[in-house]
Amino acid sequence: MKDEPRRVEVALGERRYLIVIGRGLLDDRELLRDCVSADEVMAVSNETVGPLYLERLESAFAARRFASACLPDGEHEKRLESMLPVFDTMLVNGLSRDCQVIALGGGVIGDLAGFVAATYQRGVDFVQVPTTLLAMVDSSVGGKTGVNHPRGKNMIGAFHQPRAVIADLAVLDTLPDRELRAGMAEVIKYALLGDRDFLDWLEAHIDAAMARDPAAMAFIIERCCRNKAAIVAADERESGERALLNLGHTFGHAIEGARGYGDWLHGEAIAAGMCMAARMSARLGWISAAQRDRAITLVERAGLPIRAPDDIGPARFREFMARDKKNRNGELRLVLLRNLGDATVTADYDPRALEATLEAVGHE
Amino acid sequence: MKDEPRRVEVALGERRYLIVIGRGLLDDRELLRDCVSADEVMAVSNETVGPLYLERLESAFAARRFASACLPDGEHEKRLESMLPVFDTMLVNGLSRDCQVIALGGGVIGDLAGFVAATYQRGVDFVQVPTTLLAMVDSSVGGKTGVNHPRGKNMIGAFHQPRAVIADLAVLDTLPDRELRAGMAEVIKYALLGDRDFLDWLEAHIDAAMARDPAAMAFIIERCCRNKAAIVAADERESGERALLNLGHTFGHAIEGARGYGDWLHGEAIAAGMCMAARMSARLGWISAAQRDRAITLVERAGLPIRAPDDIGPARFREFMARDKKNRNGELRLVLLRNLGDATVTADYDPRALEATLEAVGHE
Missing domain, CATH: 1.20.1090.10 (Dehydroquinate synthase-like - alpha domain)
Known part of the structure; x- marks a missing residue:
C-alpha cells in the first residue's frame, strides 16, 4: 500500500505552485505528466543522478519531444559557462518558448537549470525534481535561481518560480x-x-x-x-x-x-x-x-x-x-x-x- | 535657446517609465541625476562610444560610487561570456543590489547591459542611454534584454524594463x-x-x-x-x-x-x-x-x-x-x-x- 503524497502550496498568486512529497513519485507517470504539461521537455541533470533517474523521465515523456543534458557533478560547475552546453542542446533539439525545463538533481542543478529556464528565449517554465535533502527542503522551493561568480556565490541569477516541485523520498535512500x-x-x-x-x-x-x-x-x-x-x-x-x-x-x-x-x-x-x-x-x-x-x-x-x-x-x-x-x-x-x-x-x-x-x- | 526635451511615457503600471528625447541631454547633470537615482552607478559602454561620452556620466555622478566597463565594439561581443568582465567590475567595486546600471551605447550594449542588470544579484535597475538611431527608436525601449547564442540571435535573455531612457539627439551628429x-x-x-x-x-x-x-x-x-x-x-x-x-x-x-x-x-x-x-x-x-x-x-x-x-x-x-x-x-x-x-x-x-x-x- 502506498501513502498518498503530501501537498504543500506556495501561495504566490498567479505564480502559485504545489510541492508534492511522497515515496515513488518518479515512478508515477500520471503525476509527472500532470506536473509537466508542455509538449517539449528539457531535462537537466548531472552525471551522478542522471544515470539513475533520467530514464524514468524519458519514458514518462516518450510521446513528447524530449531532450536532456547531464553536467559534471559539483558546485564548481555552477557557473555561467556551464549553461552554454545546455542552451546548445535545447537549440539543436529545436525547443521553443513553450518548452518546460525539468531540474533533476540537487541544489546546483536546481539553481542552474532554473536560471537556464529563466533566460532561454527570455524565459520558459520549469519544474524542480530535487534529489537531495538540501534541495527538497530549501533550494528547489522559492524561485531563487542562478550561478556563482569567482568573486561571490549566487551573484548572477534571477527570481523564477517553478511550476511544481516533485520530491520523491525514495531517492534519499541512495543519497550519500x-x-x-x-x-x-x-x-x-x-x-x-x-x-x-x-x-x-x-x-x-x-x-x-x-x-x-x-x-x-x-x-x-x-x-x-x-x-x-x-x-x-x-x-x-x-x-x-x-x-x-x-x-x-x-x-x-x-x-x-x-x-x-x-x-x-x-x-x-x-x-x-x-x-x-x-x-x-x-x-x-x-x-x-x-x-x-x-x-x-x-x-x-x-x-x-x-x-x-x-x-x-x-x-x-x-x-x-x-x-x-x-x-x-x-x-x-x-x-x-x-x-x-x-x-x-x-x-x-x-x-x-x-x-x-x-x-x-x-x-x- | 534650448528646446524643452520631449517626453514619451511607456505605460506599464508599476514599471512605467519615461523616454526623454532632446539635444544636449548628456550635458544636463540635473536630468541625469534625476533619471539615475541610486548611490551606486555602473556604466557599461563600448570602446567606440565610451571615450566620447563616459566622462560626462562620470562627472555627473562624481559624488556617488561610480564604476564603468567598456567592451569591444560589435555584434559578436553580444554573448554570454562578454558579461563576465562586467560582473567582475561590479563585484570588485562592491556594487550592491541597490546599484543602477547605465547602458551607454547602441543596441548591443543596451541588450547586454540590460541583461547584466536583469541578472546581477538577481536583478538591479537600469537606465538606457542609446547612442545610435536604432537604439533610440527600438532596442532601448521595451525591456527586451539578452545576448546571442552561436545557434540563434537573442536566444538567451530576460524581460527587464529600464527605469528611464535618455535619448540625446546630439550624439547622432557623430554617428557613422x-x-x-x-x-x-x-x-x-x-x-x-x-x-x-x-x-x-x-x-x-x-x-x-x-x-x-x-x-x-x-x-x-x-x-x-x-x-x-x-x-x-x-x-x-x-x-x-x-x-x-x-x-x-x-x-x-x-x-x-x-x-x-x-x-x-x-x-x-x-x-x-x-x-x-x-x-x-x-x-x-x-x-x-x-x-x-x-x-x-x-x-x-x-x-x-x-x-x-x-x-x-x-x-x-x-x-x-x-x-x-x-x-x-x-x-x-x-x-x-x-x-x-x-x-x-x-x-x-x-x-x-x-x-x-x-x-x-x-x-x-
Whole structure:
C-alpha cells in the first residue's frame, strides 16, 4: 500500500505552485505528466543522478519531444559557462518558448537549470525534481535561481518560480551520508530561525532522522517546505523577512568562497556559519551561553562541522562578507538570533562582537 | 535657446517609465541625476562610444560610487561570456543590489547591459542611454534584454524594463552614415507595420532625415518611440501584438546568423528581411505589386540593402528560421503585410509563397 503524497502550496498568486512529497513519485507517470504539461521537455541533470533517474523521465515523456543534458557533478560547475552546453542542446533539439525545463538533481542543478529556464528565449517554465535533502527542503522551493561568480556565490541569477516541485523520498535512500548531513544543516536552520516547536522535535528525533527513518524524513521535509513556503509567500523578492532564510549563510558563503567552491559542501559551510551566528549572538547577549550551546550541539549531533577552517582569517572573511547581497550602503547586515527559534536581519549590532567571533574562528 | 526635451511615457503600471528625447541631454547633470537615482552607478559602454561620452556620466555622478566597463565594439561581443568582465567590475567595486546600471551605447550594449542588470544579484535597475538611431527608436525601449547564442540571435535573455531612457539627439551628429542607415530600417519598420500616416510622412521627408535634419530626426524618434511604447504597453511579454515589431526580423535574423553576427549590421539585415516579407506578401496576393515596390523603394532610398546575400540558400534560411522564438509547435510564424501600414503575425499562409521567396533570394 502506498501513502498518498503530501501537498504543500506556495501561495504566490498567479505564480502559485504545489510541492508534492511522497515515496515513488518518479515512478508515477500520471503525476509527472500532470506536473509537466508542455509538449517539449528539457531535462537537466548531472552525471551522478542522471544515470539513475533520467530514464524514468524519458519514458514518462516518450510521446513528447524530449531532450536532456547531464553536467559534471559539483558546485564548481555552477557557473555561467556551464549553461552554454545546455542552451546548445535545447537549440539543436529545436525547443521553443513553450518548452518546460525539468531540474533533476540537487541544489546546483536546481539553481542552474532554473536560471537556464529563466533566460532561454527570455524565459520558459520549469519544474524542480530535487534529489537531495538540501534541495527538497530549501533550494528547489522559492524561485531563487542562478550561478556563482569567482568573486561571490549566487551573484548572477534571477527570481523564477517553478511550476511544481516533485520530491520523491525514495531517492534519499541512495543519497550519500555526507549529502544527508549537509541537507540537515538547512533543516536545523528552519528550526533555529523561526520554529521553536520544530527545534524541540528535532532534538528528540535527530538520531532517527540521521538513520533515514522514513516517517521522520517525511515529517521533516513537509515541515521545512511549509516553513519556506510561508516565508516566500510573504516576501517573494527578499525585501524583508525572506532574508531570515540566510541564517548562517553570510559566514557560510565566505567559507565556501575562501575554500573555493566545492571543497566544503554548501550545507557544511552553513552549519559552521550558523554556529558562528550563534556565538556572535551570545557575545551580544541576545541569547545565553546555554542557548548557544544547545544550537551548536544539535548541529554537532547531525554530524556537521561546528567550526570554520582555522586558516580563514578575519580579513578574508570580511572580504567575502562585504559582497553579501543583503548589504545596504556599505553596512554589513547579518542574520542573528534574538532567541532560539527567533532570528532577525540587522546591521545594528556591536561590531566588536563580530570582530571577536571572526578572531576566534577555528578556536572556539 | 534650448528646446524643452520631449517626453514619451511607456505605460506599464508599476514599471512605467519615461523616454526623454532632446539635444544636449548628456550635458544636463540635473536630468541625469534625476533619471539615475541610486548611490551606486555602473556604466557599461563600448570602446567606440565610451571615450566620447563616459566622462560626462562620470562627472555627473562624481559624488556617488561610480564604476564603468567598456567592451569591444560589435555584434559578436553580444554573448554570454562578454558579461563576465562586467560582473567582475561590479563585484570588485562592491556594487550592491541597490546599484543602477547605465547602458551607454547602441543596441548591443543596451541588450547586454540590460541583461547584466536583469541578472546581477538577481536583478538591479537600469537606465538606457542609446547612442545610435536604432537604439533610440527600438532596442532601448521595451525591456527586451539578452545576448546571442552561436545557434540563434537573442536566444538567451530576460524581460527587464529600464527605469528611464535618455535619448540625446546630439550624439547622432557623430554617428557613422552606415549606422544611421541601419537605424532607419527600424524607423521604416514602424511605418510599414502599423502607421500609414508616418509612411506618407517618411516618403516626403526621407532625404531630410538622411541628411540628419534636426527637426526631422526629432520627429522620427518621438514618433517611433510613441509607436513602440503603445505596442509594448499593450503586450509587454509578446503574447500577441508585440510580435508585429518583428517585421523583417525572421528573415533578417537568418541573414545575420548565416553571415555570422557582425558582418551585416542588424538594421541592414532587417531592411533586406522587410523586402523579403513584402515580396512574400505580394506573392500571397495580400498586397499589390505596386505596394510591394513602394515599400522596397523607401528602403532603397534610405541607402539600405533590399536583397539578402545570394549565397544563403533556402535550406540555410530555413535552418535559422526554424529557431525563431515566435514559432509554436513547429509552425513557422511570420510577420507579413496585409496592407501597407498593417502587418499581421501568422502561420496561416501558402507555404509555396515562402518557398518561392527563399528560392529567389539574391535574384529579385
